[in-house]
Amino acid sequence: MSQPRSWRGKAGRTMETQERRWIGRDLKRREDPALVTGKARFTNDVSLPGMLHAAVLRSPHAHARILSIDADAARELPGVHAVLTGRDALELIDPVPCFAAEPVEERAIAVEKVRYNGEAVVAVAADSRYVAEDALGRVRVEWETLEPVADAEAAMEPGAPLVHENLDSNVVYDQTFTFGDVEGDFARADRVIRRRLRWPRAAPAPMEPSGAVCAYDSAAGRMDVWSNTNMLNFVAWTIAGTLKMPPHRVNFHPMYTGGSFGSKHVLGKQVAIAGALSKATGRPVKFMEDRADNLMANDSQGPERVYDAELAVTDEGDLLSLRLHTVDDYGAYFMFAITGNTNMMAQISGPYTISSVETGIKAVLTNKNQQTVFRGAGSDVGNWVLERLVDAAANELGLDGIELRRKNFIQPDQFPYKIPTGNVYDSGNYPAVLELALGHADLDHWRAEQERARAEGRYIGIGIATAQQRSTYFSTEFWFHNPAPATGLTTSPESVRIGIGPTGGLTVTMFSPFWGNSPETVVSQVVAEEFGVDPEEVAVDYDSTMHGLPSAGPGGSRMTVMLSGAVRGAAAKVKKKMFDIAAHLLEASPDDLELADGRVWVKGFPVEERSLSIADIGMKAYWHKLELPEGMEGGLEGSYTYDHPYASMPSDDRTDLGAFYPIMGHACHVAVVEVDAETGRVEFLKYLAAHDVGTVVNPRSLQGQIRGGIAQGIGIALYEEVRYGPEGENLSASLDEYLLPGAPDVPRVEVLHHETPSPFTEYGVKGGGEGGRMVAPPAVTRAVEDALSPLGVKIGALPITPEKILTLTQGREA
Template structure:
């Protein structure tokens, strides 16, 4: 990069356009949606993890005053088919269970009543006769031959298994001087947004239209299948986005929430709202995340070079498989991290058990692989007697090696990883902390300095949804984002988004891009959100794509608009379009600024004065643009090369410093430095917020959160008293640094950054605890690192000595 282009708005920490309405309570969330005559739903949930429904009697519930509709699974099946799923296997799921339940919390019946109180009273009156079945409580019991099956039609609980090999893994392991091995356990956690999932469905019987308001996301992909599920013509089925109070990946589909609201609206003939309460959300959100056991091996040379990586992973998916093994496709984009590792092999076993099923959660599986890789790297350093810094430096991809193709076939666009590492170490002052660590250790105190250097892939291509399959069910290859930009009669800009507001900054992003492109004040841009019937193709927020994709869409629409603006201006100014320049909201003849027209002048002509326009131009001044993925290629048929599918790759180094009280097992942060390189920054303040929030969630995964199921498949952490989200008191103040290495493939050189904090924090925090406890002989192999576990590990290590 010779010179950094001068930009006025991209890269500036302008105030977010979204914030005032959020802070003033003017944003419309799903629970703010009220339709005339609207009913409220509640769901009867299974007390058993695995049981047959022998008999169900809803007559007392139906007789309760205020109850309008009660539906069992059998009754619901008349109104709706199975809910949408994106796996290739016949793992059929209904919004309300029909013959048997497969996890504790699965819906058994649903009620629509005049209010939620009456609806819950009615739930109490439904009688079910159960035949409890043997419970598949973990992957060991799931894979035991002859054991109970979650889905009998599959004939096995191993819903998917495959080994993918990239490069000469055997040869590289044979050449290695040493193989570093770890067995690691990543806990079942979830995004747990403060706003639960919800939907309002309104079915109009005469027109057979259904309108659904929901805090979901991917309606470009899901609206058509939802219409099929609810037996409504696709052109009469509309999903209307609302402001979302946090998703972090958990609300991509909401297949059951939407379907239950739709079924009840059909059954009652009235609009119906179904809001998950906290128990619904924790126990039955269909959005638990990775629950993995690993055997991982890193082949290294005696002088510390990494040759090859072998990963054996078993993932406990719960009772259904709605998104297939997507979260294992995700990390194949960056499985070898920022290191020059020549080959890699992954063996995946995806297992069904009697638990809530998985969705994706900020990181989408890549945060898990980052932890596995960084644990291996630190172990390699210890075994080789090298420092964690030196062993990384030796293996980091160098700036001149980009674009860099990793063994799986994905590309890394650009980077300067050593630069990020240097800045992080400078900011934290590593040498001082190492001295302090030694001094305090002599006094019986345990300080740990963690280091993780991780990739944060961004801008996914939809091929990641299916390339694990030899025969994918629906090999989608479009990952678009469309926008419409309208310049109104007075020259004001209005943008229509085709994806919802999910807590990130889409309005701010489009305003900054338009300000950059047209020289206007970004605070004057107005942003609307389209429903699914009006929307252009768009995949929405997810996979850290939206900032990059919206920038592509808005710059594309801007090009079209500028072309028309210049043609109108050239006509009015009697100049050639090539001689015109656009700056500060004005078009003028280059070098003759007084010979010009404001955008308002041009817009007025475009809208009102057809006879002033060149004859071939239409009235109006608007443009739509659908930006497709900037760099994606198909996977090879044999999957030895997955193609480019996540090639816009940011990077980060985190260095937390912790002190551990080994008698109580409590972990205290003394410092936390995070340096990110997300290419060109769109809005540094908003980026800092993304990083800090992601780190908070990463600390949750590392130290606090876990869904605990007992041997009967009962969820023992079904409230926020038991499922421990970190609060402001548990999250330290985070010092953030930035480096900017632009991407060659995206507008302005942007890279995605939405998941970065959580991509790195679990690995960094675990390595910090590991560093503190290493002198005691403790190996951190399991998250979350609870006080109980630390005390136990220390005792076990002392007993071994």
């Protein structure tokens, strides 16, 4: 199979030209009333009769062997019902799900040794969380401390202590991918721009930590799980394996999720702790992480990468080729393998016509909480690295950064455009997005301000980034980095069911839970569009795994695309049956009917007597069997499983990864900052974001997504970093140490939209969930660097803290 295979979604390539009534309308989010009045039911709101509360004893050491655990005093405390060590739990639970081919085993409660500061050692179930925490204070652990592997560089040294003794080395993955004629392009280049760039470890830190309530019923052999784990109808069955349960006897209930940012895809560990304790006690058990649990041990930290990055350019400013070699600190486990690095291969060459790419990845295990995926999933890092190189190229070539970008953009007539890695960009208009941004940026004004400020000894800087926001992943991303895939997964589905009741009420059921975005708003707008009803009339619900249909759930900016496709597919089925019933009753051909304003009409006869309302048809479908066409099933519902609209397989030699993230958005951000060169504080004077994510379904909710993402992008640029000390001790286990930007730290953001509809998705929708966070870091970095350019400052590491700014400015003086 050397040639990639392609296919298209059922409805195929449709450029929507018809007038739309609901898609694109700026409607209030229907999720909000429940959220802002405290009525939404989160995992921690679940309370069951007889429910116990769990707490976890966490390792004070980064790397240590457990010699013995004395938990007798904890067990004797009144109100304590179970105390489980890792060894006790072996009978109850298996290792937590790991999607890597490499043999890296993680258990919810450590058995022989701990591999990071904060790893679970003992779990307790008690009458209250208070008593459970009291019990933890009575546990005595005898440790043999081991030399910690506190950073990736130390971990790679020969003779370094091993995080996992079954591996020969802490370098768990080491591959270089070459796409196109990298050597030739570098040989042709007039100049090579080189930078060493460091991206800091971050934590998603959502408002709501992760957790689960598990209720084991030994008589029925069944477990019920209420958890904010997200990929219910995709991979929750693997968590059933951890629970040592047959998947069809574990029911995961969909819960409202208070933010995830990638941290709640698969909460194997949290469910396993509650599940093991429920099995041990025969009672429902709640385990909710508190803030310290979440920051120390959530298994969702972001990449921590050092890049040796090279960009081959000509003197005229042609960007030819890219060489990126990274050492990435994965922490103690390897749940999603190198997904964060494969993800960025979807858009590694950005919006530019770079013709070849080499990317080397060394994934290193250390004594830290593990890295999985955090909003942007590695493509955030890729954008920052590429835009740093482009800015550096502009400086070194003496060219204007905007001109350099414009010169190298992929042009609108070049789509679909295949980039060197094999991924395909479906559509785009990068010059138009840039012009839209520049039209509102008022750069002449800000450049004059900059001059004026410099004369007064103040430092104003302008940063511009033009970068990609890939959306709608395909599952080859999870395994194509491995020459011998364990699964070869080629599906990434999303399903809905649409039902019309006897009185005409429309109900839509989703099989992925609410994760903080706007799935109910999106779904009701699309259903309204399809049936000609008001979105307010549509009821939206979620269903559990026992009643589930294939749904991969949120992640990789896909839900608006996938739900639109699924709704359209299900609506087509329901409408077909409505037309069949109506045709029978109206004595017309189904082909002569049309659905408008909530009624089925005979085309060309706009008289009410010759039409049927949705309710008329619903009533017939449920209550009037003998009036239905001969042999027709009763009821009126349809479900549809939509899969990726445009994807292809990787080539066997992996010189072509196939189309795996083709629904490509784009954005241009403009940041203007003032830097206080005496204190190192950064203040925003302006922030502008122009995005193109195809057809916009709801401008209001998209703007919220973009603004929230920008807040997180500013976080990584200026504030956020998970820090570990020389002994591997976690120095960021509270929100006093792990600094999230607060409302006053985030500027007012002007959001602009350009719409280039995708030719491959329903309505031309693209995903926009991660773009804010993926594009803000390079814009902010450049703005700070530009401000300090009179001092010769170059920025190669985030976050840019006040002290770092001082060090950089003083470095110039020294």
